[in-house]
Amino acid sequence: MSTVPTFEELFRDCRESAVHLEMRDSYMKSDPSYVDWTAGIAIDPAERWADWLALVTEATSRGVKVRRARIVSEPVSQYIRFEYEVTNGLNIAAGEEVRWLPRRRTTGIALPGNDFWLFDSALLLVNHFDGNGECLDPVLSTDPQEIKLCADAFESVWQLGIPHTDYELA
Incomplete structure (x- = not known):
C-alpha cells in the first residue's frame, strides 16, 4: 500500500494555496481532447474535464487560492493554442x-528544470515528462531548498506574467 498521496488527495488536503508552473510548449499530444481539437472537433471543457472542474471548484470554494503560470515560446505552439482556447471554460471556470x-x-529568473505544483508552500509535486510530452511518474518533495527555489520561481513568473484576459496569442 502506497503512503504517497494522490494528486487528488494533495489538492483536497490543501488549505491555502496551490500553484502550478508550466514551462513546456507541448504536453501529452496523445490526449484524446487534444487529438479531437486538432481534428476540428468542438471541445466542451465542462464535459471533458468534469472531475478537474469539481476538484478545483471545491478547493477554491473553501478559500484555496489556485494560480497557474505558463511560460510560452512565441509564436506559440499548436498545443499552447489548444490550452489557451480551453482555459476560460476549464481553468477560469x-x-x-x-x-x-x-x-x-x-532570462533573469532562476527556473527549476521541471514543471511543478506547490501546495500550501510546503509540499512540492514535481512533474516529469518524456521528450514527447507524455507524463512520467511525478515526485513528491518536502525539501526546503527545492520548495524555496520553486516558490521563488513561481512568484517571479507570476509578477511578470500577463493575466489570461489580457494575453493575446502571438
Whole structure:
C-alpha cells in the first residue's frame, strides 16, 4: 500500500494555496481532447474535464487560492493554442487564476528544470515528462531548498506574467 498521496488527495488536503508552473510548449499530444481539437472537433471543457472542474471548484470554494503560470515560446505552439482556447471554460471556470509569460522575458529568473505544483508552500509535486510530452511518474518533495527555489520561481513568473484576459496569442 502506497503512503504517497494522490494528486487528488494533495489538492483536497490543501488549505491555502496551490500553484502550478508550466514551462513546456507541448504536453501529452496523445490526449484524446487534444487529438479531437486538432481534428476540428468542438471541445466542451465542462464535459471533458468534469472531475478537474469539481476538484478545483471545491478547493477554491473553501478559500484555496489556485494560480497557474505558463511560460510560452512565441509564436506559440499548436498545443499552447489548444490550452489557451480551453482555459476560460476549464481553468477560469473552476476558479483558477492564470497568467502567461513569454519565454523571452524569463532570462533573469532562476527556473527549476521541471514543471511543478506547490501546495500550501510546503509540499512540492514535481512533474516529469518524456521528450514527447507524455507524463512520467511525478515526485513528491518536502525539501526546503527545492520548495524555496520553486516558490521563488513561481512568484517571479507570476509578477511578470500577463493575466489570461489580457494575453493575446502571438
